[in-house]
Amino acid sequence: MWRKRYTVEDTSRQSGASLPRPAGGDAAADVTGRRPADEVQHARDRALVERALAGDLDAFNQLVLHYQDYLFALCVRVVHDREAAADAVQEAFFSAYRNLSRFRGDSFRSWLTRIALNAATDVLRLRKRRPSEPYPEWEDDAWQPPADETDSPERQALRRNAAGVLAQALAQITTDQRTAIVLYDVEGYDYQEIADMTGVSLGTVKSRIHRGRLALRALLQDDMELLRE
Amino acid sequence: MSESVRNDVNSRRAQPASPDHARHDELLVVRYAASDSLQGEEEAVRALLRDCPACASLAADIRLLSSATSLLPSARRRRDFRLSPEQAQELRGSWFERLLRRLAGPGLAPLRPVAGVALSLGIVLAGAGVALPQAASPALPAGGLQSGEHDAAAPEFLASPMVAAPGAPPGNGITSVDGEEAPAERGPTVDSEAPGDRTFAEEPQDGREVLPATVQPADPLRSLLTYGGLAFALLSLGVLLLTGYARHRTRDPLLL
Numbered sequence: 001m002w003r004k005r006y007t008v009e010d011t012s013r014q015s016g017a018s019l020p021r022p023a024g025g026d027a028a029a030d031v032t033g034r035r036p037a038d039e040v041q042h043a044r045d046r047a048l049v050e051r052a053l054a055g056d057l058d059a060f061n062q063l064v065l066h067y068q069d070y071l072f073a074l075c076v077r078v079v080h081d082r083e084a085a086a087d088a089v090q091e092a093f094f095s096a097y098r099n100l101s102r103f104r105g106d107s108f109r110s111w112l113t114r115i116a117l118n119a120a121t122d123v124l125r126l127r128k129r130r131p132s133e134p135y136p137e138w139e140d141d142a143w144q145p146p147a148d149e150t151d152s153p154e155r156q157a158l159r160r161n162a163a164g165v166l167a168q169a170l171a172q173i174t175t176d177q178r179t180a181i182v183l184y185d186v187e188g189y190d191y192q193e194i195a196d197m198t199g200v201s202l203g204t205v206k207s208r209i210h211r212g213r214l215a216l217r218a219l220l221q222d223d224m225e226l227l228r229e
Numbered sequence: 230m231s232e233s234v235r236n237d238v239n240s241r242r243a244q245p246a247s248p249d250h251a252r253h254d255e256l257l258v259v260r261y262a263a264s265d266s267l268q269g270e271e272e273a274v275r276a277l278l279r280d281c282p283a284c285a286s287l288a289a290d291i292r293l294l295s296s297a298t299s300l301l302p303s304a305r306r307r308r309d310f311r312l313s314p315e316q317a318q319e320l321r322g323s324w325f326e327r328l329l330r331r332l333a334g335p336g337l338a339p340l341r342p343v344a345g346v347a348l349s350l351g352i353v354l355a356g357a358g359v360a361l362p363q364a365a366s367p368a369l370p371a372g373g374l375q376s377g378e379h380d381a382a383a384p385e386f387l388a389s390p391m392v393a394a395p396g397a398p399p400g401n402g403i404t405s406v407d408g409e410e411a412p413a414e415r416g417p418t419v420d421s422e423a424p425g426d427r428t429f430a431e432e433p434q435d436g437r438e439v440l441p442a443t444v445q446p447a448d449p450l451r452s453l454l455t456y457g458g459l460a461f462a463l464l465s466l467g468v469l470l471l472t473g474y475a476r477h478r479t480r481d482p483l484l485l
Contacts, residue, residue, distance in 0.1 A: 057312060057314060057317045060312065060317075061311040061312060064310050064311045064312070065311065068306060068309070068310045068311075069303075069306055072304060072306040072310075073303035073304050073306075076303075076304035077301070077304075082304055082307070085304070086306075086307070086308050089310055090308075090310055091483065092483065093310050093312065094312075094316075094320055095481055095483040095484065097312060097317065097320050098320050098321075098322075098330070098481065099330070099479075099481055099484055101330060101331065101334045101336070102330075102334050102335055102484065104335045115483045115484065118482065118483040118484075119483050122482070122483070160302075162297065163297075163300070163301055163302050166294075166297055166298065166301060167301060170298070170301075181298060182298075185295050185298040185299045186298060186299055186301055206260075206265055209263070210256055210259045210260055210263060210265070211256070211259075213259055213263075213291050213294055213295065214255055214256065214259050214291075216294050216298075217287065217290050217291060217294060220294070224290055224293065227293055227294070227297045228293065
């Protein structure tokens with residue numbers, strides 16, 4: 001399940017100053033924390049997986065169509081290189097197709113995300129041996145800033161600038177911290193889901209997120225004003 | 230980002246930093262800002278935020294960062310990752326690779342622990358079969374059996390002398406190259422008429438004859454346990470080795 005926060009594992013959260021959540025509230029969630037949209041998505045994915053297992057390549061390609069944008073955006077945020085991210089996504093889909101019979105989980109999206117993160121980690125490991133440009137093509141049209149039709153061109157430029165500064169800072173923190181922050185803040189997974197995906201404990205996930213934010217704040221000490229715009 | 234967050238940050242910014250801030254636990258503040266405070270921490274952090282403007286500013290910045298991170302733009306994909314039939318065919322692999330993947334898959338995952346238990350069971354059964362003759366032998370008297378006692382203790386075929394098949398030539402039926410028949414050898418009989426034969430009957434010092442332990446009936450239960458257990462163990466070992474090989478061959482680092 002995704003786009004869901006504050007599940008059973010989050011009972012330690014206290015009331016008070018809570019962060020604005022990108023995923024919205026959980027008003028529609030049932031007692032298990034699962035939302036009807038999740039159920040529909042899981043049912044659709046399971047049906048496609050069944051068909052793909054029976055040899056229907058179109059069914060698998062429908063899964064690819066559903067998830068390729070999401071996986072690519074995620075991998076770019078983790079590896080900060082579009083070509084490398086594309087390779088990671090390609091490898092992830094290859095691996096998913098090869099091992100489709102091993103999928104037994106609840107969420108195909110989570111399973112695929114875990115594979116893609118492992119592929120991205122492999123890419124990063126390779127890149128350490130073969131360093132590339134630290135941050136590519138931020139200014140080109142390959143990026144889709146959150147556009148607000150009512151924003152003036154100046155404001156859009158400011159937003160773009162702020163996003164670029166933040167992305168640069170994200171690129172400088174550790175991969176583990178970056179992955180945890182992207183999964184939590186950007187993709188909307190909860191702590192437990194991130195722990196399951198990355199194979200670490202719940203406490204480690206929280207620690208990575210908190211320390212990552214602290215590191216980001218130190219890096220952006222002089223640019224916080226930009227983010228306020 | 231929300232207006233309230235922005236106002237909060239701006240109001241905190243204006244305040245001077247506390248000289249004691251260097252001694253404050255920033256992670257405590259970060260946890261609080263993320264609503265992840267542990268039990269009992271919250272009150273302490275609230276007091277800290279009241280007294281230390283730098284900590285208050287940190288909390289506001291953390292909230293702002295989280296809000297801003299969630300709005301990061303997405304990279305636009307330039308490649309289509311759908312698989313072509315040729316790629317799919319290549320990824321599916323040969324029938325053997327598909328078999329190995331099936332063996333290594335989660336559907337047959339319980340096979341390995343079951344085979345492990347079966348292997349242990351087979352070894353135990355075979356061991357029990359080997360150990361069974363001693364356990365099942367009739368207990369001999371301390372001094373062995375008297376000459377006249379083994380008729381009752383030994384099975385019938387042991388008590389009676391070996392009888393040649395009707396029509397069989399005298400001796401053992403084996404003739405040498407020059408046509409001379411080899412002398413008949415004594416079968417495994419307990420023959421009190423041949424006290425000199427020490428292979429199968431011994432004369433103890435007290436004059437009583439003792440049945441050697443090697444002369445025991447072929448126990449079908451023993452054979453069943455020994456050979457059945459051995460076959461069971463070998464079969465289980467085969468399953469273990471095959472599934473282990475399948476797991477090794479189909480291991481995908483991206484799935485770990």
